[in-house]
Amino acid sequence: MATTFELISAFTVSTPANSITLSSIPNTYTDLVLLTSLRTDRADTGDNVGLRFNSSTSGYSDKRVFGYGTGVASDSGSSSFLRAGRIDAANNTSNTFSNGCFYIPNYAGSTYKSVSFDSVQEQNGSGAYDELQAGLWSNTGAITSIQLYLVDAGFLNFVANSTAYLYGVKNA
């Protein structure tokens, strides 16, 4: 039987990098699952990550609900990128990386692309974000690449040992 859940590509940051790109995604799977473990070197208690498909700078929207330890809120986004979570930065608890899980069904189909995204920014203190997000890329093209990058002003880099693993899921 064909393998249902397969690793497509793995990216580990060895030297600080301001973006992560997963390219040449084949169209032979049904869905995609992207798992991330990220941290930045910017002197702050969090950095916001953006995600783009196929280097496209249009058609992204989302709604999210999130908690940060002392409150809960919801907001909407509509931008040149899909918001992809708030991650640990240089002033967060050391050796702590934020985790994200993106599920992208029917990524190679001819419909708009939905994205289900959960992320946690953990630290031993206040201000860590826990997010549930519904995303949409209003584009009918097949996804062939995924880019992750830092969107805050003065952003620096993803630190070494940040990782992104892309899996393909087959429904037959």
Added chain:
Amino acid sequence: MASTYEPIATTTISSAVANVSFSSIASTYTDLYLVIANLGTSSAGQDIFMRFNSDTGANYSVTFIYGTGSSALSSRTTNQSGVRLGYNDSYSPMFRVNIQNYSNATTYKTILSRDDATGNVAEATVGIWRSTPAINTITILAGSGNLTAGTYTLYGIKAA
């Protein structure tokens, strides 16, 4: 090596049906995972429900948290005739549903559902079916009217 994560069945619809069902589900997995992509309903703004083993009794309850883009809210419904998975906002919503320990014949069955309806909500739900039999049939339906679109895939996950 035994396969850990297997597709059990897929149904893709492009015209109106009353529901989508997965029947004769083998008891050989540990957990089930349902993915629904690009769901559509005959009228907009429908809640989406799941039933087990064709049970239409008032045996389902849910608690859910959701964000509308301006408000973060939580709610609960009890004694319903199906477990509410989430909401169809007509913007190609997707659903992911975990059904753990589905073949255990001594416990009530719980589900974890994520609903991503970008035009309306981001939502997470925990639900319970207050019945102990092993799950052998899963039915997905709209609160009112028909399902008209979507790809519905059921996976089995083995713990060993």
